[in-house]
Amino acid sequence: MLTLYHGDTAVCAAKVRVVLWEKELAFEGKLLHLHKGEQFDPAYLKLNPNAVVPTLVHDGVVVTESTVINEYLDEAFPARPLRPADPYGHARVRLWTKKEDSIHDAINTMTASIIFRHDLLQKTPAEREARYSKMPDPAKREKWRRMMEEGLDSSIVEEALVRFGRHFRDMEKSLGNGPWLTGEQFTLADAGLLSFFFRLEMLECTGLWRDHFPRVTDWYARSKERPSFRQAIIAMIPEAAFEKYKDVSSPLWPKVDAAFKKALASI
Numbered sequence: 001m002l003t004l005y006h007g008d009t010a011v012c013a014a015k016v017r018v019v020l021w022e023k024e025l026a027f028e029g030k031l032l033h034l035h036k037g038e039q040f041d042p043a044y045l046k047l048n049p050n051a052v053v054p055t056l057v058h059d060g061v062v063v064t065e066s067t068v069i070n071e072y073l074d075e076a077f078p079a080r081p082l083r084p085a086d087p088y089g090h091a092r093v094r095l096w097t098k099k100e101d102s103i104h105d106a107i108n109t110m111t112a113s114i115i116f117r118h119d120l121l122q123k124t125p126a127e128r129e130a131r132y133s134k135m136p137d138p139a140k141r142e143k144w145r146r147m148m149e150e151g152l153d154s155s156i157v158e159e160a161l162v163r164f165g166r167h168f169r170d171m172e173k174s175l176g177n178g179p180w181l182t183g184e185q186f187t188l189a190d191a192g193l194l195s196f197f198f199r200l201e202m203l204e205c206t207g208l209w210r211d212h213f214p215r216v217t218d219w220y221a222r223s224k225e226r227p228s229f230r231q232a233i234i235a236m237i238p239e240a241a242f243e244k245y246k247d248v249s250s251p252l253w254p255k256v257d258a259a260f261k262k263a264l265a266s267i
Contacts, residue, residue: 014195
């Protein structure tokens, strides 16, 4: 039996849902309401001491970290494989998933600086401090404080945009060899990025690739046509979240756009 502890809008949880749908695996979903802090519940912390989603439980075995979970699923359930059969193909996919892991915190940076900052600034200093204090990682705690104080003017955002530029540039080059990142086969490399791109779309940031990287733009359009994209990502997000993200993000796009163009010029 497969049980997935996940969040509706959490990008890493969506990464795993995409793979579950692509492999047509039945699973029991246990939705955690992250905005209510349910990830800090003592019972959940026993499964995942890092207080993040997703967490997979397979017949009593606990697996954490979305990239690791996806590799585990592809190995444990070999039907409908999401990696090439040869070792070199495995290595190429792993290189991309490693790249994806390296930009995950850049996705978090943009979300925090735009959406979470909007929410937290409406709370009292004591309430904000209580939210930070629940974060077990001191580095993450300090990063959040900086983003809440500085918003899009933070050097953390500048660094995130540089990393996006490099990542999109690498994708653009790779997609010259086929419709998917490693060639003709849709793999874990592609599946792992879909929720990241959709988060940026919700943040009204599609211009980051649409205005500069045509192959990446085509890749994303193809990806959105896959049933797994609709079922694992779009169908899980509450309508109110779409509206909120658009209302908060749209006025900030010109500032993001200008900063990204500056970032591209630096790489």
